[in-house]
Amino acid sequence: MALSTEEVLAGLAELVNDETGIAADQVALEKSFTDDLDIDSISMMTIVVNAEEKFDVKIPDDEVKNLKTVGDAVSFIVSAQA
Amino acid sequence: MTRPQLRQSTGVPFTRILGMGAARGDLVVPNSEIIEPINSSDEWIQQRTGVITRHRASADVLAIDLATEAAMEAVANAGIEPSQVDLVIIATISNVQQTPSMATVVADRIGANPAAAYDFNAACAGYAYAVAQADALIRAGAAHYAVVVGAEKLSDIIDPTDRSISFLLGDGAGAAVIGPSEYPGIAATVWGSDGANADKVGMNATLIEYRDGKAPWPTLRQEGPSVFRWAVWEMAKVAREALEVAGITADDLAAFIPHQANMRIVDEFAKQLKLPESVIIARDIATTGNTSAASIPLAAHRLLQENPQLSGGYALQIGFGAGLAFGAQVVVLP
16 A cells, blocks of 8 residues: 555655664655755665665666655655555 | 597686785875865765775886786785796776787786786776686686786876766775685676666766867766665675575675775675674775775785685675676685
């Protein structure tokens, strides 16, 4: 069954926390991965690969560049699992 | 009328690495010396790559000189006479003279003339490819003692303003002598390539474009995040396969010697493989930098110097890079 936006956000926040130590409650939809959360490209890729596994979706390299905010990633995952 | 049947060669059943040698560029270049053109900081580089210094060679020291030094040490450590070497293979991407090959000259310099000698390009997988070739050629009877070298002077093909890869790179050569063994010392190699992604890492222009004034001096570039993903998650599958074809598990390993591309790759790779704590992981990149084909033998040489108890142990080595070419095998450390 497809997960809701809130569920994906919570799961993604956990992955961000695992990789970077950033508190899960800081990972909000409007936050930019690079500007607000200071996540570098390598950590971003680690989060992406872990998200693929956790949510059973494919996130191609070319798509990763478009995921500027947490909201972008959550929307992508929600629609990809549908 | 019958004609005589041809004789085909056959060799020894087993090979192993008999000795290793290393030569790093003579200049130690700290992050502070390279941060200005990339508008960066020592902290930024260390955090993102784990590189603290890289070795680079002076203008009058060429890749072929580093290769010679490493090869000579490997032959001495192997305990054989240079004249016994009948094959010299050099893996390199940075020979600035297309021909003659470095290997022919190195063979002569180390006293192995007239050994068969050639260079080839498998980028950062070069050393693993070279080990595979030497092992196969010796077991086929085409050679008896081989010197395999990864040799690079990458500082000639970098752009100081490039933030994708140049600041990681260093100069050096690592060598191994491979010869007959009483026991299996080099397991089957898992190797391959993915040319569909050849544009992910490589030179940013051709020499023709440079000659015709259409591009500056060609230098290395990479799509870092894509290469990182491939280097960790795809290569972890190759590494597991190399263990499987060798007939061992990670618990049997003494050392893990991945291509020294970036400390983040080394760390994440080790995590994915779930290596037991007893496995010593090569982290030569911190002070040597990424030396492409030379990085695995340089890292192995250092591991053996710092941990002599590793001698005789199993090491999983895996190279991966431009091409995208990859190669992995388990070897017994000399």
